[in-house]
Amino acid sequence: MKRNVTIKDIAKKLGIAPSTVSRALKGHPEINSNTIKRVKAKAKEMNYHPNLIARNFQRQKTNVIGVIVPEIRHQFFSGAISGIEEVAYQHGFSILVSQSNQNYEREQKNIDVMVSNQVAGLLISISETTMNKAPFERLVDRNVPFVFFDRAIENMDVGKVVADDFGGAYEAVEHLIKARYKKIFYIGGPRHLLITKERLRGYNAAMKDYNLPVSSDWIMFGGLDEEDGVKWFRKLMTRGILPEAIFAINDPVAIGLHMKIKQAGLRIPQDIALIGFSNNMITALVDPPLTTIEQSPSIIGAKAAKMLINQIENNQSHFDHTEVIETRLIIRQSS
Amino acid sequence: MKRNVTIKDIAKKLGIAPSTVSRALKGHPEINSNTIKRVKAKAKEMNYHPNLIARNFQRQKTNVIGVIVPEIRHQFFSGAISGIEEVAYQHGFSILVSQSNQNYEREQKNIDVMVSNQVAGLLISISETTMNKAPFERLVDRNVPFVFFDRAIENMDVGKVVADDFGGAYEAVEHLIKARYKKIFYIGGPRHLLITKERLRGYNAAMKDYNLPVSSDWIMFGGLDEEDGVKWFRKLMTRGILPEAIFAINDPVAIGLHMKIKQAGLRIPQDIALIGFSNNMITALVDPPLTTIEQSPSIIGAKAAKMLINQIENNQSHFDHTEVIETRLIIRQSS
DNA sequence: AATTAGATTGCAAACGTTTACGAAACTAAT
């Protein structure tokens, strides 16, 4: 097994000390410019590559940022990861990526592995099932910088980058109201999720501002996937209370509803109007195209990465700052 | 700045040697089971976390796999990354992800950073602009295990996991032929890309096997994006030679064509039939839905990860083996 | 009581790099 060439090897060949080589390689000012040249030439000749893990070990710090998401393949997250990678690259960081598959234990284990790997910081989007604040407080104690993006633990005074769920929801519902819908339902996600609560808050605020009554029957909580939309429509049908319009927690749920509504022979938006959340690609392509709310994943990712890198570079392991990324209502034919 | 607790700290507190602590922590058989208990208890009490970078440094090896893709956000690659992460996780590896944005220099720089980070191996899907074999041969020289997935350098005897481009293309064209189309065009990607060539080979083979003539006018090379499909249709119109059917290099190109064909007032599949490649989600949703070829991204990723891990664990830095993942023709209304 | 085998633990070096400190070599001024 060939050994990699090290700084010592170069030093030996040149008859100088390893420390000189080390300094020369990074153009240290108090090394003779001639030796610098010789060293660099020799390094190239010998095909030297620095052993970053040795360097990081001695610095006790890496140039790696850990990224924790529920599921890599989901459009929002892959977009966010892309934005993160872009910013990280520009600042000389690499990214370590893992997915929790919405499993709390796995999420925590992944975080642990990353911290043990001495990542410079973490970007975390928590899983659906994560409610426990304690492990994140432990991260704060251990001085591991991190910022939440998209999905955050509530009531923690740390960095966060989130979409403007409240504003987006408000705008969507307002749009429905102005289109003369009155009986507007809110189909939310899991009760404890911040996005569920925030979007509900937006819904309620809009309804209230326009003096529209809201029945508690109109508000429901469930899952985040297409099948959940399907289930909800079935339940609505058996319950026999049909809305004039539905504001759904996200696009998959809206798409599930969309399919079922059409299958039931109802027209969108004449019988039931529909709005989703996220501007997944699919929403532009269904018939009729779905009105939805754009929240740019790569921008959220990029901003979160910037915030984290800022913390890292200023040695502030944490500071309480929430950045809210504006959403944009995209009006299509479903409303 | 709080220092992390180390093995030495535990040793000191317990009045034993660091080496004993190290061994105890991993349940070494020749350590008294009683000391093991004491050590483990103390470690938990002191909130000890192993410093993986120190361990990896001393082993001169990490449990990290580097993943290089052209663009993270593209559905195929995010799916592949997800499959990779899954397998990696099961084998105790983490993944370092970077994107080249189809830029050769950036790709190479990323590879370099990862190698310097002493990754255990690399999973590489090369960028569109990568044609140079040399840097990969250098990786072989340096004993860095890697396997290509999806997009590989040609004529290199290393591990590869690719979709069955030939078979998929053959099946697609055969399907068109059986549906009585004769004047079938092939709209390819960049000329040098392996997928372009392989799919063309499938096209030619099918045409030949069914004794259909092929004009060189019917075969064209270009880009991989939607806009390229758009451009091609314009060119076809100005050239005035219209196909009965088109087999496009991938879904985006097919979708571009799809849009333009409809805008031109032509009917799909009556006037022009159309087949794409990849089974992007969008293909199921356009009207009419697009016939396409499924190549499961997560399976390709997972297989590539398994192959790489196998190489890593057997200390075979390279072996020449190509795994071809079967494709599946998904027949929809566009053909 | 002396020897030995086996079980358990400690010593010390090593992995490649960085860096504080000091030594040497050179320059220029006296």
Added chain:
DNA sequence: ATTAGTTTCGTAAACGTTTGCAATCTAATT
């Protein structure tokens, strides 16, 4: 020719962990 100052380089320790080998201890055998 001496000194002071400057430039350039070398020495050695450190980062946290693992591991080959030596050392100690226990208990069993002679």
